[in-house]
Amino acid sequence: MYNHKVVEKKWQEYWAKNHTFKTGNDPKKKNYYVLDMFPFPSGKGLHVGHPEGYTATDIVARMKRSEGYNVLHPMGWDAFGLPTEQYALQTGQDPAVVTKENIANFKRQLNTLGFSYDWDREVSTSDPKYYKWTQWTFEQMYKNGLAYEAEVPVNWSPDLGTVVANEDIVDGKTERGGYPIYRRNMKQWMLRITKYADRLLAGLDNLDWPENVKEMQRNWIGRSVGAQITFKIKDSDETFDVFSTRPDTLFGATYAVLAPENKLVQKITTDGHKEEVDAYIKQIESKSDLERTDLNKTKSGVFTGAYAINPVNNQKIPIWIADYVLGSYGTGAVMAVPAHDTRDYEFAQKFDLPIKAVIKGGDISKEAFTEDGPHIDSDFLNGLNVEEAKKKIVDWLEEHNAGKKKVNYKLRDWEFSRQRYWGEPIPVIHWEDGETTLVPEDELPLVLPHATDIKPSGTPESPLVNLKDWVNVVDKNGRKGKRETNTMPNWAGSSWYFLRYIDPHNDNKLADYELLKQWMPVDLYIGGAEHAVRHLLYARFWNMVLYDLGVVPNEEPFQRLYNQGLILKDHDKMSKSKGNVVNPDDVIEEYGADSLRMYEMFMGPLDASIDWDDNGPASTKKFLDRIWRLFVNDLDLKAIPQENVVEENDGTLDKVYNETVKKVTEDFDALHFNTAISQLMVFINAAQKAKTIPREYAEGFMTLIAPIAPHMMEEIWQIYGHDESITFAKWPTYDPSKLVESTVEIMVQVNGKLRGNFDAPKDADKDDLEKQALALPHVQKFLDGKEVKKVIIVPNKIVNIVAK
RNA sequence: GCCCCGAUGGCGGAAUUGGCAGACGCGCAGCGUUCAGGUCGCUGUUUAGGUAACUAAGUGAAAGUUCGAAUCUUUUUCGGGGCACCA
Structure with a gap:
């Protein structure tokens, strides 16, 4: 009987001893770099969420080795960070010691899962040899x-x-x-990083990344095009700039608002308003950001007593301060056009400021009108729509030295x-x-x-x-x-670790340029969606800086990115406080690493968040045990291949085997592991019914499933007489001619409803198909008393008879 | 409030281009194996009616396009994620 505790340990030791997963450097082979987001080694150890992404990359890494690539599949530690420091502080320990212990525990756990990492390339961001280059x-x-x-x-x-x-x-x-x-x-x-805003934005277009991650980065960078407009202050030499994406509404500006933290506020506030303004600023400062946003469910603000001059019509408009204007975005000042901006409208309503419509349409007695329309009461803009008016006003501003076209970013x-x-x-x-x-x-x-x-x-x-x-x-x-006594954030070390794996022991350089050229960019990068903005934006930035310095050969570091979903328990996130955490150590102890790996891949699509099923690993263990019994005859002293695995091929399994090779290969490449596993089950179901199994197919099957369940397949591979690890067994290929059958089943519909079927030779004549379909007694029954209007034939699939 | 994604049996999920809805697995039921339980093997399992052949309905809801829709279009409900005064 298969004993996962003995066999898994045996092969883990074998792989470590033989450095089986040492990164290949055969110049005749192509290179493939498959990367995990390295973990923060917390004291809690791995939870079942970690192995999901790690198993996915491991399957791809093992498949690529079998397909004849040099594979770089490394692992390391995002070891600096606040949680370790806080834990060390609370328990009176040294963060360095805590980190070392946590890493040892993480590494032990990863190894019990049988991941094929090249441990000779392990890096840790807290290692001085590493952070020298940070x-x-x-x-x-x-x-x-x-x-x-x-x-x-x-x-x-x-x-x-x-x-x-x-x-x-x-x-x-x-x-x-x-x-x-x-x-x-x-x-x-x-x-x-703002200097790179445009490149960080443009670079996204050519990446094979999930669309939502790209969208989140685009939103974070937040590029918006508009105009910067200069306002003079009445009875003063001071001026201030505002940024607006709607410069076309300039004729409708009825007041201006400065952010409370704008330095100009102190200078322009008139004596009569000083007290009020200072009180307002003080109130804002004492609030946290959260309270500030709460506070701002309704608008607040105060008048400074000063007036600005609208450059386009020389009208004087009051200057207010309000915290709905952010000091950190744009110029920290806005021109307010209440008729055509909902925030300004709300503010004007509350403080009874004038609202002047400059675009036709809408009803400004009820709400702001923010859609397109012809301009009115706007002098030279009258009649123009928004797009045309924007162009014209920018030209006018530039001509009169009162403003210019301007691009702004949310990114700071x-x-x-x-x-x-x-x-x-x-x-x-x-x-x-x-x-x-x-x-x-x-x-x-x-x-x-x-x-x-x-x-x-x-x-x-x-x-x-x-x-x-x-x-x-x-x-x-x-x-x-x-x-300097400040330290770097832990995003620093994680912004470039993928480069160091390529040349981890280099004391003279961050990494050798030629080696970087051979391996970068990363071919496949898998990790959690929580890094969609921060880590992935910082890493792209860091890599671009190094690219500009001529240190790395690619502007973009990660060609293909994929986010694994969360594993939930009882439809909720796992967390210690809820007491619903599943520990992989327990699952491996009871069912084995192969069963855990396979279950996590079989749960559903890799990017979906799915509930953990407590008897899931038992079901995949059952399937693996069936494979074992099908291929292996356990004798008292020695296991040997089952006798129904034979050299001859009687053809029974030709179709299903070739289908399996095709589907598993394609599904692994597309990261559709759940459907690949179901196809592997289909093959085993068929093989179990067959009288004999060709040895070629049995061994091909082992190679296909080895990336998911490497321990058991190594063991069976050895029982089948191979001296070498299955790691480098040649990936099977399929024969397309075996996938098609000479006869096909034709479905017959009457008015779109299925009424019968018959077998026909492949690519049969349309007229024959029609005749046969019409002749079916069951079809006749439904045509009784009706006239055949039309017959639609989809070759090798369907005949649909339209009758009335 | 805005943006993105999703909704298929008791459950997780399958379904190239619109062409047999429910692959595969879990669960459940029955039979065999067993002293028994577990394991293992076999059979059944969308719903309703029928011993059955079969018939009708059926992919969140409503409408539409089409010979034909889980798949395309519009509206809508619910769930998940992101952003949130970004001028």
Whole structure:
């Protein structure tokens, strides 16, 4: 009887000992790079969601090896990060030690699943040999003006003791922990990702990615085209710019609004309104972002007492401040056209500001009219529709030096500083004379010093500030300086790990250019949809920067991307607090890794979120046991092939075998594992009924299913007398001539309803088919008393008789 | 509020181009094996009527296009995901 505990261990040891999955480098073969999103090694270990994507890539990797490719299938660790630091803090441990333990546990678990990783290429983002190159890339960015320090409004989380990036905020709260965030001005390291906005947008078009992920990135980048318009302030030399996608409505601007944080506010507010304005600003500042959005269910704002001059008609319009105008987008100021913008309309209604229609259509006594129509009351724009008017007004603005065409993005520069300990030190020194320099390249890596007190400082400094010996430096001229104490976010290390796998031990370069050229871009990248924006946008940006530096050969790193779905329990996400977590260790113990792998692939489409069925692994185990009994005769001393597996082929299984080879090959390539497995079951059902099974077909079947259930297939392969691992067994091919039969079944319909069928030779004459169909007694019954109007014949499929 | 995706038996899901709806598996029922249970093998399983052949209905709902619709079009309901004052 098959014992998964013994056999799986046996082959896992065999693969490790023989380095079976060492990346091939045969120049005669083509290369294939199949990549998993590497995990964050948390203390909880793997849950059953991890193996889903990992099994999918493993199947593809094993299939490609069999098809004769050099395959790169690596694994590593996204090892820096806040959760480890918090856990270490709570339990009084060193994050480095915790990380090491967690990695060991993850690696053990991955190995019990039988994944075919090339462990000689393992990387960890917290390894100084690795983050040397994270720091090196940062320095290149700094030298090229892509990394800079700035006093910017940031998302401060007092609970996490650090700022977080815009990308890390969900529903106004931190993505990790769900803590409130507050706007606060802080000096931060920033990466100029906005410079790449257009390329990040354009590059999406040629990628084989899920459409929704592309759409999310497009929305995140948020490109919009409009005009920047300059307004003068009445009785003042000051001016301000607004951005608008609807410059054509300029004649309908009846007031202007500045963001409360706009610096101009203090300058222009008149004495009579100062108190009110200051009170409003103060109220806004004390609220978290979430409260601010709640607050804004109804509009709020105050008048500054100042007026702006509309450049197109020299009318004076009041300037208000309101927090529905964001300081961080566009120019932090808008011209308000209440007649044709719903937000401005709501505001004008509340504060009784004038509403002036400049486009015909709609009823502005009820709501804003935002659709297209001819312009009215707009001087030289009258009669034009929106598109024409936009062009004309931009020309006019440029002619009169009052504005210009402008493209704006929602994307903002990447906030790159974290006030925490467990991350890559930013390799920068601030000198007493105000100069800022990089740590020289030949001194990299700048190693994160060991620290015992890693409590967040609650200030813009990280816990590193307490390590005086490390922080304080003196140069050769006796000039004193302090090291940057902020660390990088853990998105840094994960933005380029796929490059390091290609040349993981290189001490002189991030990776060898020639090797990168051989392997990049990644052919297939599978991971969770939660990384649709952040990781995938950062990684594309990082790779583009390296591309511009001539370090990597491709602008886009991931050619084909796929998101696996979630595995649910009782129609809900698995989580410790709900107590519905399934541990893969338990499933492997009871049913074996092969059964778990197969079940997760058989559940349904890879990208669907599906409920975990507790007896799912039992059902795939049952199927695997059937395969074992069909092919293997267990004798007391030794297992041998079953005697009905023979050298001769009686032809019974020709069709189903060739169909199986075709369907499984195509389905694996398309990542349709659930239907591939059902076809493998169809073959076994047929083989079980057959008197004999040709050895060629038996072994071909083993090769097809080995990527899903590698342990058992290695064992059977060995029983069938092979000395080598099934890993490199040649992938079977099919004979198309065996797929078609000489006779086909023709379905007969009367008025579209199925009434009978008959067998006919393939590609039979249409007239014959019609005659035979009409002659069927059952069909005759339905034609009784009716006149045949028309007969439609689909060759080799259907005859439809239309009768009345 | 806006954008995207989806809805098929008791359950998970199959169904190239519009052409036999429900592959494959789970579950359930019956029979055999077994002292018994489990395993294993066989049979049945969309619903209604009928011993059966067969008939009728049937892919969230309503309408449409077509000889023919799970598949295409329109409207609508529900579910999931994303964005959310982005001017």
